Amino acid sequence: MSKVATRFAPSPTGALHIGGVRTALFNWLFSKNQKGTFHLRIEDTDKERSKEEFKLQIISSLSWLGIEHDGEPYIQSKNIKRHIEVAEELIKKNFAYYCYCSEEELEAQKSLAKKKNLPFVYNRKCRDLKESKKEPGVLRFKSKISGSTLIKDLVQGDRNIANSTIEDFVILRKDKTPTYQLSATVDDHEMKITHVIRGDDHMINSFKQKQIYEAMGWEVPNFAHIPLIHSEEGKKLSKRDNASTINDYVKIGILPDALRNYLLRLGWSYKDKEIFTQQESIELFNFEGIGKSPSKLDMNRILSLNETYIKTIDEKALFAQLKQYVDQHKNKFDHSKDTVLIKSMTFLKNKAKTLEDIYNNAQYIILDSIKINDEDKKLIDEKSKIIVKNFISEFEKLSSINKENLEKIINSLIEKNKTNFKGVGQPLRIGLVGSRFGPGIYDVILSLSQTEVIKRLNNI
Secondary structure (H helix, E strand, C coil): CCCCEEEECCCCCCCCEHHHHHHHHHHHHHHHHCCCEEEEEECCCCCCCCCHHHHHHHHHHHHHCCCCCCCCCEEHHHHHHHHHHHHHHHHHCCCEEEECCCHHHHHHHHHHHHHCCCCCCCCCCCCCCCCCCCCCCEEEECCCCCCEEEEEECCCEEEEEEHHHCCCCEEECCCCCECHHHHHHHHHHHCCCCEEEEEHHHHHHHHHHHHHHHHHCCCCCEEEEECCEECCCCCECCCCCCCCEHHHHHHHCCCHHHHHHHHHHCCECCCCCCCCCHHHHHHHCCHHHECCCCEECCHHHHHHHHHHHHHHCCHHHHHHHHHHHHHHHCCCCCHHHHHHHHHHHHHHCCCCCCHHHHHHHCHHHHCCCCCCCHHHHCCCCHHHHHHHHHHHHHHCCCCCCCHHHHHHHHHHHHHHCCCCHHHHHHHHHHHHHCCCCCCCHHHHHHHCCHHHHHHHHHCC
16 A cells, blocks of 8 residues: 545535534544645535535635645546546446436335335346447446455444445436546545545445445555544434534634544543644544544533633734634724733633633723623612722822732722622722623723723713
């Protein structure tokens, strides 16, 4: 076998599914671990559903996650001529034949199989026709009837299937367009793919495609079928589920490193290690660490892991990601406040699980004025207003604003008004942030200018 080459082959018919992202990640990690190449193949032969915007979105999403492909993306539709050439070669080699069975005949066969509680296998009626008919027919691959086919799967182990259960599958439609089974096989051969890593729902496809490889006399690649991802309810994850596409995670502010780490651990393990740098992921990844059972998507675990990454990331790097996130998904803010925001990252990230949380917590800095909601307004009684006025009076006198000086003022107000920290801190926070919830009051005051603090509190 030549130098390791893997591929990820999505169809540009929608946003990138989270299961597809993990498949791409495993392909990328294995190729990099083996000093090989990782290729992106866009399977765009479904002309009605394939969209350029989805292709660009797929490329962008993978790049955001740190998964970079080698070379230019391989566009499947540009290779259809070669697919048809291979189909014609299979006819000449007596490995394919034209089938003229009507849809009605096929449906009758399917109904009969269903009644007998058996999987549908085409009855091969046209397999041995002596002459071709004038009307267009589909081209079927002449699958083996006797014996069995073995796949030495790098994840699942040896898998053996009776050839009688593999139907004579269609490789060219009536309009002469190639089907997935033919196109994928030809493309993998042309691209010199050495390892086909994909979900275990493709196992039957691998048995079919192996027969095409053998019929053409091509070297068969290694197969590795990874377990599927299930929803939190334990069902196969679909695009209809919440948080099923990578965009769902980007929009709420999940960091790419956190999501990549989560997907790596979703069905793969290395001892008891939980957190992996990108380089560690590449160095340690192997097939032995992949489990055989489906993995369950756990949103709480994703948020917890993201919170860990947010807490440990450098403030400037975190702000850069926040800025990118805001530019794409929120109302852009005045970047004259960047310096203040970077300094404030230290406390803004403390209780944040996502970039969206940080953005929401930073609104009092981003906005030139704040609006107090009606519910919080009710908490500002006459006693609270007196406390705020007393604070302003003492705060104005400060020539140096630091936590120590602020503590002296607030402790004095607590004693003078016979209240507690909440009794002083809450009206101040409401006046400065617009809500009783938010960062610590000392952090809030220190993040704003003295003039701005006084201006906001005077509006209560």
